[in-house]
Amino acid sequence: MKFTLRQLEIFVAVANAGSVSRAAEQLSLSQSAASTALGELERAYDQTLFDRVGKRLVLNDTGQWLRPRALELLARAEELEAQLGTDQSIGNLRLGASLTIGNYLATLLVADFLQQHPASRVQLVVHNSASIIEQVAHYELDLGLIEGDMGHPDVVATPWLKDELVVLAAPDHPLAKKRNVTLTQVLKENWILREAGSGTRSTFERALGARRSELKVRLELEHTEAIKRAVEAGLGLSCISRLALRDAFRRGSLVPVRLPELQLQRQFYMVQQKNKYLTSGIRSLMAHIQAGVAAAESTDDLPLPMVP
Numbered sequence: 001m002k003f004t005l006r007q008l009e010i011f012v013a014v015a016n017a018g019s020v021s022r023a024a025e026q027l028s029l030s031q032s033a034a035s036t037a038l039g040e041l042e043r044a045y046d047q048t049l050f051d052r053v054g055k056r057l058v059l060n061d062t063g064q065w066l067r068p069r070a071l072e073l074l075a076r077a078e079e080l081e082a083q084l085g086t087d088q089s090i091g092n093l094r095l096g097a098s099l100t101i102g103n104y105l106a107t108l109l110v111a112d113f114l115q116q117h118p119a120s121r122v123q124l125v126v127h128n129s130a131s132i133i134e135q136v137a138h139y140e141l142d143l144g145l146i147e148g149d150m151g152h153p154d155v156v157a158t159p160w161l162k163d164e165l166v167v168l169a170a171p172d173h174p175l176a177k178k179r180n181v182t183l184t185q186v187l188k189e190n191w192i193l194r195e196a197g198s199g200t201r202s203t204f205e206r207a208l209g210a211r212r213s214e215l216k217v218r219l220e221l222e223h224t225e226a227i228k229r230a231v232e233a234g235l236g237l238s239c240i241s242r243l244a245l246r247d248a249f250r251r252g253s254l255v256p257v258r259l260p261e262l263q264l265q266r267q268f269y270m271v272q273q274k275n276k277y278l279t280s281g282i283r284s285l286m287a288h289i290q291a292g293v294a295a296a297e298s299t300d301d302l303p304l305p306m307v308p
Contacts, residue, residue, distance in 0.1 A: 002044040005077055008070040010037045011049065015067050016140060018056040071139055072277035079279045091281040092121045096141040098199050100163075100224060100241045101268060102126030104304070106145055109292045113285060120281065128222070130197035136271050142282050144271040145289070147199025147241075157269040160290070162298035165203055165264035166242045167257040170234050176255045183261045187211065190218040190236030192227050200224075203266045204239045228254060239264070243299040268299075 013023035014034070024034035042048055049063035059067060078091060097106035103126065110122050125135065129146040136144040137154040149157040167186065169176045175185060193215075194201040205212045218236050221227050224244045231238050232253055248254040270286065272278070278286075296302050 003041055004037075005074060007037045007041040008074055010034050011041060011063075012067060012070050012074065012139075014038060014050070014057060015059050015063060016138070018058070020057070067139065068273075068275040075277045075279050079281075091279060092123065093281055093285050094123045094125065094140070094142045095285065096125045096127065096132040096135055096144040098129040098132055098146045099126055099194075099222070100147060100200060100244055101145045103224060104241075104243050105299075105302070108304070109289050112292065113288045116288070117284070122285070128195065128197045129199035129202075133271060136273055139273055139276060142272075142276070143286060143289075146269050146271055148203055148266055149269050150199075150202070152271075154274055155271050156274045157271045159267050160270045161268040161293045161296065163266050163268055164242050164298065164300070165200065165207075165239050165266065166245055167237060167239045167259050167262070167264075168228075168231055168245060168248075168254045169237050169257050170232055171252060171255050173234070173237070173255075173257075175237070175257050178258075180258045180260055183208075183211065183259065186237060186257065186259060187214045187216070190216050192219045192221060192230045192236050192238045193217055194224075194227065194240070195220050195222050198222075199266070200240055203264065207262045207264055241299070243302075243304075246304065 010023060010027065010029070013027055014020055017023040017026060020035050020038065021031050024031045027034065038049075047062050048060060049066060050057040051060045052058075095106065095110065102124065106124060106126070110124055114120065114122060125132070125141060127135075129148060129150060132141065132144040132146050133150055133152050133155055135141045137152050144155075145160065146157075147163070175181050175189070193204070205215075208215070219230060221230065224240050227238050227240060228244070228248055230236070237257065245254060245256075249256065270289065272282075272286075293302065
């Protein structure tokens with residue numbers, strides 16, 4: 001066999017980092033050692049694996065073919081090593097979650113998982129849905145939890161849990177006192193919305209259809225808690241997950257605005273890279289996440305702790 005697992009590990013690190021120096025730093029190697037190992041791998045098969053684009057190294061067709069196979073081989077080797085040794089962990093797992101899921105649900109699921117697997121480690125990355133999908137597609141995350149299926153060709157999306165968005169206002173907003181409001185009424189108001197690329201923003205704009213162009217977006221924010229504070233301050237209306245509003249509605253600091261014209265139900269998805277090898281650790285995490293919400297019809301049914 002002309003290659004070593006270490007060479008494949010360095011190849012994958014360079015593919016992810018886009019440079020030999022950054023890959024070497026991540027692997028605690030010297031740049032010359034990483035460069036030598038990569039060169040030996042390419043010379044062994046008389047193949048180049050990267051093209052240089054500016055200062056970055058970008059996978060060519062051969063490198064793109066090799067990366068998923070190298071990742072699978074490395075994952076199987078790590079799994080074999082853990083099973084042969086005395087290590088009782090199931091490996092280091094990289095989970096990504098959209099902001100709503102990450103802030104209100106994923107942390108609880110991960111905490112429970114780690115209690116059951118105390119020797120394991122989970123890295124939880126929280127970002128908007130578009131970013132999580134890209135990281136899953138490029139093998140940077142083992143698994144993702146997102147709001148809505150964004151149809152990436154390299155990602156498999158499995159329906160996981162139902163959710164609903166809610167239009168919300170400050171208690172003293174004129175529309176807050178109305179039993180029902182119309183779409184025309186709310187489109188005259190200022191809005192505070194999530195940024196483009198978020199699953200929440202995409203669901204809301206799809207629900208508006210052709211009338212989305214009438215939205216008067218006064219403020220865009222990446223974080224749901226910041227949106228809630230802005231609405232409480234009277235800056236306008238918003239539309240976010242009911243999952244994030246339980247405590248605010250209970251306290252009365254925010255109130256729902258009933259808008260029968262809009263269909264704001266949506267689906268949470270579990271996403272994985274379609275060519276990625278699923279280790280026993282990844283499969284265990286997936287099973288735990290699915291079991292954690294198995295009894296719930298939607299996010300309304302989840303027994304979440306209250307925030308004072």
